[in-house]
Amino acid sequence: MLHLRLIVPAELTEEVVRTVEGTVGTAHLVVVPGAARDPAGDLVLCDVAREAGDGLIADLCALGIDKSGSIAVEDIELSLSRRADQAEEDAPGEGADAVLWDQLAEATHEESTLSVTYLAFLAVATMIAACGVVLDNAILIVGAMAVGPEFGPLAGICTAVVRRSARLALRSLAALIVGFAAAMVLTTGFSLLMTALGLFSKSMLDADRPNTSFVYAPDLFSFVVAILAGVAGMLSLTSAKSGLLVGVAISVTTVPAAANAAVALGYGDFKQVWGSSVQLLVNLAGIVLAGTLTLLLQRYLWKRTRGTRGTLA
Known part of the structure; x- marks a missing residue:
């Protein structure tokens, strides 16, 4: 209620x-x-x-x-x-299936605003992920995924497309592009500092990393997982089950891919920069595509449900 x-x-x-x-x-x-x-x-x-x-x-x-x-x-x-x-x-219908469009627009507006807090969370998450990829530590990778706030702007883009809101789309795109750009620049500087302190080295990045090598090796499964995460993420937002977003966050490799690209850029390893960037873009595109289609399907099914119920009444 x-x-x-x-x-x-x-x-x-x-x-x-x-x-x-x-x-x-x-x-x-x-x-x-x-x-x-x-x-x-x-x-x-x-x-x-x-x-x-x-x-x-x-x-x-x-x-x-x-x-x-x-x-x-x-x-x-x-x-x-x-x-x-x-x-x-x-x-009519079931409460879990209902979408409150004004509530969704308000939530995505707040989460997709380019703020100091948003930038801080994204930068910190990317730095944690940088430690994870260099040390080949899956626990740090998962932690970085959970901290990253990037799903907010992605949900904002999906909502903007469905509701045809150019202002929300521009705000969300700005938060996404500027946020990742700033986080990657800061993480590159962070990795160089860690190298100067003797905590990072290029040999650690070039070594076999069985636990984290996936972040710069995109494949079809990357896109499949991103699609599934986009569906789950939008369902969690529209059904007011925001706790499920943590599970969505740790299922995609947006932040770890950005972190690996930033560290590799500092060492001049452009092969890993390219692979990580493709991984990042594949995940972002998959989430936006799936999230948008999920909202469109929800709107269609809900209108059909209400129409059927009204006819029966």
């Missing part, structure tokens, strides 16, 4: 109430006249089944509540109510 907190201009309250009451899957409607001060208006509270949430939010936006008032949405972790259970049963 979702909890909606609305600030509504007094002249629109009755229409908003009728909209909420007319939406299948709503419960616990509360109206507090004159409670809101900024902006001034009435406070309207209600709960709605997740599968009916996107339609209700769209109807409220059509009334202009997002401009003249406010729409706040929260996930309800626990609701002990027979009325809520009935609302979820009445709502």
